[in-house]
Amino acid sequence: MGEASKDLLRLARNLIAFDSRSAVSNREIADFLQSELIGFEIERLDFTDAAGVAKSSLVARRGKGGQGGLAFSGHMDTVPPAGWNRDPFAARVEGERLYGLGSADMKGPIAAFITAARDLPEDVPVMLLLSCDEETTKAGARHIVAESHVLKAQNPDLILVAEPTELTCVRGHRVDIQFIAETVGIQAHSSLPHGRNANLDLIPFLADMRALHLKLRTERASQDVAYTPPWCDLSIVVNNHGAAPNITVGKATCHMKFRYSKAIDPAWVVEAVERSAKAHGVTLEVRPEGHAPELAADHIYVRELEKLSGKPARVAGFGSDASQFSAVAPCLLFGPGSMAQAHQPDEFISLFALQDSVSLYRQLASRFATRK
Numbered sequence: 001m002g003e004a005s006k007d008l009l010r011l012a013r014n015l016i017a018f019d020s021r022s023a024v025s026n027r028e029i030a031d032f033l034q035s036e037l038i039g040f041e042i043e044r045l046d047f048t049d050a051a052g053v054a055k056s057s058l059v060a061r062r063g064k065g066g067q068g069g070l071a072f073s074g075h076m077d078t079v080p081p082a083g084w085n086r087d088p089f090a091a092r093v094e095g096e097r098l099y100g101l102g103s104a105d106m107k108g109p110i111a112a113f114i115t116a117a118r119d120l121p122e123d124v125p126v127m128l129l130l131s132c133d134e135e136t137t138k139a140g141a142r143h144i145v146a147e148s149h150v151l152k153a154q155n156p157d158l159i160l161v162a163e164p165t166e167l168t169c170v171r172g173h174r175v176d177i178q179f180i181a182e183t184v185g186i187q188a189h190s191s192l193p194h195g196r197n198a199n200l201d202l203i204p205f206l207a208d209m210r211a212l213h214l215k216l217r218t219e220r221a222s223q224d225v226a227y228t229p230p231w232c233d234l235s236i237v238v239n240n241h242g243a244a245p246n247i248t249v250g251k252a253t254c255h256m257k258f259r260y261s262k263a264i265d266p267a268w269v270v271e272a273v274e275r276s277a278k279a280h281g282v283t284l285e286v287r288p289e290g291h292a293p294e295l296a297a298d299h300i301y302v303r304e305l306e307k308l309s310g311k312p313a314r315v316a317g318f319g320s321d322a323s324q325f326s327a328v329a330p331c332l333l334f335g336p337g338s339m340a341q342a343h344q345p346d347e348f349i350s351l352f353a354l355q356d357s358v359s360l361y362r363q364l365a366s367r368f369a370t371r372k
Helices: 003-017 027-036 103-118 139-147 149-154 199-218 267-279 300-309 351-369
Strands: 041-048 054-062 070-075 092-094 097-099 126-131 158-161 170-173 175-184 234-239 251-260 283-288 314-316 331-333 348-350
Touching: 003 027, 003 097, 003 103, 003 351, 027 041, 027 054, 027 103, 041 139, 041 149, 054 139, 054 149, 070 103, 070 139, 070 351, 097 103, 097 351, 103 126, 103 348, 103 351, 126 139, 126 149, 139 149, 158 351, 175 199, 175 267, 199 234, 199 251, 199 267, 251 267, 267 283, 300 331, 300 351, 348 351
Parallel strands: 070 126, 070 158, 158 331, 170 314
Antiparallel strands: 041 054, 054 126, 092 097, 097 348, 170 331, 175 251, 175 283, 234 251
């Protein structure tokens, strides 16, 4: 293993060692990344999330080529580890695999594009967008879009989101709208007469949501055949907040996620949910994620990335910070690792894929530097 590969592995290992789950502060990993970006102009965006947790996003820039160029995007946060058979924060190499929480999604890819960016000639402009809370609210990317002066000044030609796509160009993906529906009853021992079960108010609303769920799977006008599956998903989760059969349910919550692509107008779905909630006296909160990012199959950037990778572009059902960054510049997803390993016990990434991505990232950044 050469010195460059050793540095890449060192950086990936160090990133994995930080507990940066979305529910906890990411200030320590942000401090570390800032210390690694010697020679970059760094803009730090600190904020406190809705739960009162201290968070940070970083925007870094280097190169003397003026505006435009390529920006790399990666998120510092991870999902919680569940079902692991090893310490998720102790990076370990076995064969050609690097194991650890976030190794694929997406601390390994972050290490790869930082390694690539640090080795670029000084006249190649490059930007790094390092966000937090991608796995939950996209708050980090939202703050970057709203507040970053460096991003606005640089105006990149393309933002490359380094999600694990097996080094295949993902030209678009679905986004979601989340609905939080709630009913309130009176909690009591279920044998007593004064209790009121909150589920009884929620059930009529749920019946409407079941009908909507089935309609989305059968109505062709609401489907996009470019995606697998073609229908828009409406995921429905009901929570009785720990109530047991001998307790009259005091609060019932239905949390739904509706995913859709750029070709689908979600307005009628939102209207149907709101109409049902109003009819049945259900309190409703609507949380739209952002724009559905998607470039055309014949877009020049898509063609360029297909040529470089040697693989045809595709679309994906999962989401990313491109839902926020696409309001600023065209976005494509392209990174080492597989989404099949993300959010899984004993997550890993191929060391060969990591090394290959560094070379590809360097080539892309250099190409965009000479595009003007």
